[in-house]
Amino acid sequence: MILSHRCEYAVRTALFLAAADRSGYVAVREISAALGIPRPFLSKTVQVLTSAGIFTSMRGPAGGLALARPASQISLKEIVLAVDGAGLFTECVLGLPGCGDRTPCPLHDQWSPARARVHDMFAAATLADTAVRTQAGDFRLALGAL
Amino acid sequence: MILSHRCEYAVRTALFLAAADRSGYVAVREISAALGIPRPFLSKTVQVLTSAGIFTSMRGPAGGLALARPASQISLKEIVLAVDGAGLFTECVLGLPGCGDRTPCPLHDQWSPARARVHDMFAAATLADTAVRTQAGDFRLALGAL
DNA sequence: CCCATACAGGACCTCAAGGTCCGAAACCTC
């Protein structure tokens, strides 16, 4: 599994908010129902993104979640970093601590560019770009259609 | 974590066997000491590779492990498949079941080539090639030097 | 034959991620 379950949920939730593109807040209850994610667990997950400054939240009636910035200024990499940390983009494929250009493992020279490719994909993808693809056509965020 | 702990151990063990390149068998005890892997856990891990036909084993005095085929005919992909399964090479980055070219998730078009890049790296790397790099120079399989 | 050696494999323990639940706090409407 390349991303943790929690991180998959976080990305899908962010894409949902970006694709919804409505003024005001979206309730966690609604997101959880639309995306098929257990509500209490989603609650915990969005707290991480809220404290990371990616989401904002409002309690009370008409409360809910919203993106803290325009979707075009939020990259998927940012979300992955907030939830899973930098491990995916920095760690040695063999799990050897301190593996790097100076003291490489036997796979470092091959793994390093492949890892960079994955990193660049997440860094280049903004919520706005990806959300457009969601609205455009046959793409989906949940088991069924969006 | 891109590979499970178990899989990291499996790859390092295979590289150790390939780099040792001695006739006869190498004891699990020796590998566990050299690589800093808990012996009982390595035992279990090695059984998977043995039953997958990648290692052979021999009990009793002078027993131990050996590669079942020449190191040039064993790819790292084969080891990953045996231990972690095909998930790394096939699963959707958002964890959506059934994501594919027909019913893609919003990230499928970007993730698919990045995933292919990772796949190709593991498929192209043979134990022989990688072991040569281990013997050659400053590469390492354990926390310290090899 | 007998015994030391080494893998095979089952039973068990530990721990963190995943998942659930409920009360507290904040907010809006009336």
Added chain:
DNA sequence: GAGGTTTCGGACCTTGAGGTCCTGTATGGG
């Protein structure tokens, strides 16, 4: 300000990976 709605945040349960231990069984040497 009273009450309903919604997130916040702690406490708890479950599950599977990671890790340990012990007995069984095969092999080779004395």
